[in-house]
Amino acid sequence: MRARLALLVAAVSVLIVIAFLVPLALLLRTSAEDRATARATADAQGLAPVVGTADSETVRLTVDQLVQSGRPVSVFLPDGNQLGSPAPRTPAVVLAARGQSLTAETPEGREVVIAVQGRTEGTAVIRTFVPNAELTSGVDRAWLVLSLLGLLLVLIGLAVADRLARTLVRPIGELSAVSHRLANAELDARVEPSGPAELREVGGALNHLAGRIQELLVQEREQVADLSHRLRTPLTALRLEAESLADPQDAARIAGAVDGLERAVTGLIRQARWRTPADGAVVSDAVATVTERVAFWSVLAEDTGRAVDLDLAPGPLPVGVPADELEAAVDALLGNVFAHTPDGTAFAVRLVPDGDQVVLTVADEGPGIAAESVRRGASQAGSTGLGLDIARRAAQASGGRLELGERPGGGAEVVLHMGAGRS
Template sequence: MRARLALLVTAVSVLIVIAFLVPLALLLRTAAEDRATSRATANAQSLAPVVGTADVNTVRLTVEQLVAESGRPVSVFLPDGTVLGTQSAPTPAVELAARGQSLTAETADGREVVIAVQGRTDGITVIRAVVPYDEMTAGVDRAWLVLALLGLLLVLIALAVADRLARTLVRPIGELSAVSHRLARAELDARVDPSGPAELREVGGALNHLAGRIQELLVQEREQVADLSHRLRTPLTALRLEAESLRDPQDAARVTDAVDGLERAVTGLIRQARWHTRADSAAVTDAVATVADRVAFWSVLAEETGRRVDLDLAPGPLPVNVSTDELAAAVDALLGNVFAHTPDSTAFAVRLVPAGDQVVLTVADEGPGIAADSVRRGASQAGSTGLGLDIARRAAQASGGRLELGETPGGGAAVTLRLGSPKP
């Protein structure tokens, strides 16, 4: 923007300078020509009294003296054809002046001034003074150079003023852009110092108000989520008491483990909402241990619903750049979708293998398949919350990977999580 403003002002300044200086330069040249012509005319007219009354010798001496003083060719054509002063053949202008008409004409050597003098008894005498081109243009080149330098100086001054003005506009805009990027990076305390023209100050104030409003809304949202999560503590406590009252130790342990996992998830949610913390980006988890643990948990339900589980885990450990809680939530979301969206007795497979600098987790089932847009947050095929695949997608992206949707050879769904591994 700064360069464009400078270019615009430069173009306008150049046009203005040309519009004023070109006519002025032409006027200077015309004035120089007129001055030279006026001097030549005055010299020729000064000879008229002498030519009209004096004898030939006196006229000759006077003309020669004028030629020596003025430095320009001056000729006197007598009626008998005699030429006094600078020798020159009669020109068409001289022949016209011999009929009694004075005039100025252009020649190859410059401009000639011819004056018809009457009064001699033998006829009309013609005085011819020549103005060379060098005399007509004397000083014009220097004047044009001065005008050119003046025009260049004016353009440079306009450019400097335009650049200073552009900086007063560009700097506030740059600050607005920087604060916008900081807000986009979740630096909600970023504020702009309104400056520049009134319009930009108004935009800066509006951006500060927007940032403050966003911060208020996020605080309210986090407080509501934290309060809602905290309310889950009571039913969790009741569920734990019920689990402890089960007679079968295995059932009690299994339900207690589930309650523990749910309580950890609730605790993490409260921490995230209250203290604005996300899963540690530097956390590293053994994917083999986490996936094996979650598959073992869901295998109990799979056995009760008649589902066959094929588990293929590469030898561990396989570290990935995601926290244990996030990876467990992602695996639970994928396996939970299998149970929620496929009929009982539908088999599914879980496969975890390394692939270069990534670890690939694939959950495939033999159900009816999955729509391509189901990964969109809130999208659901069976009236659920539509957050399961989004949770898995965010876990994969947090590790530096991605989520992919596909199909099995039998038409079932195949969800692949590509999880980033820490660099060696």
């Protein structure tokens, strides 16, 4: 923007300089020519009374004195004699001999001829010549001064334009910087309104928008936290029911599930209320988390007659996903297998490193899954449609991605690419 303003001001300044200085330069040249012509004419006219009344010898002496002073003057007498500086009898001299004074232009300069009447033998002609060097004397220096003056004016205009551009660009740069900070979840970023009234108004509007975003985000977090907190009551009831079971194994199993659910609710409350997107990256061990969650689902797999093929690389495999989010992603993928395939359908879980990523693959021998199901809220089986989206967001948070495909022999295959964490 500064460069464009400078270019605009430079163009306008140059046009103004051309519009004013070029006519002024031409006027200076014309004035110099007129001054030189006027001096030559005055010298010739001063000689006219002598030429018109004195004898030839007096005229010759007077003309010689004028020639010695540096003025090229010639006098053509009616009898054909020529006095002073040698000069050709030009058409202007011939015309002046008929009684007409004039000024004629020549390639070498300007010729001034004056007809002098009063001599008994006829009309005499006084001729003086002004060369081009005398006509333009001082013009080059004046043009140089005008050029320097024009250049100075353009530079001053550029300096003023640059200062003006700074007053515009600096507030715009601050607005851009605060916008990027807000985009990076620095919701406390604010701009100090400055510059023209319009930019100050934009700065105030941006600050108001940032404040409003903070308010809405706080309200959303509190609502999620409140909703999660309400789940504690039915969880407590489930715990009491589990403790009242007669079979200790069933009681322990159900109590463990309730404990896991309670931990998930607690983590959700903590995440909703205190964690911000600007928090530092959290690293978790993918091997430990996947092993734990597969063990949890293996109990249900055994009850429903499902074979589980588990292939885990030697751990640990750190990933840039918090443990609770990774647990939720794995539960979502395994839960889809149980929810959308009939009992007895085998599934496989594979976890391997792949360069700077860790790849989790969950495949089953069911009917497959449509690619559009990864869209949040979309489901073809009457569920909430959030499972795959939870897994996708967990992968993207670590710099990875989610891929849906089909196994060569039939069935769905979900591949979760997660960025490797740095512990």
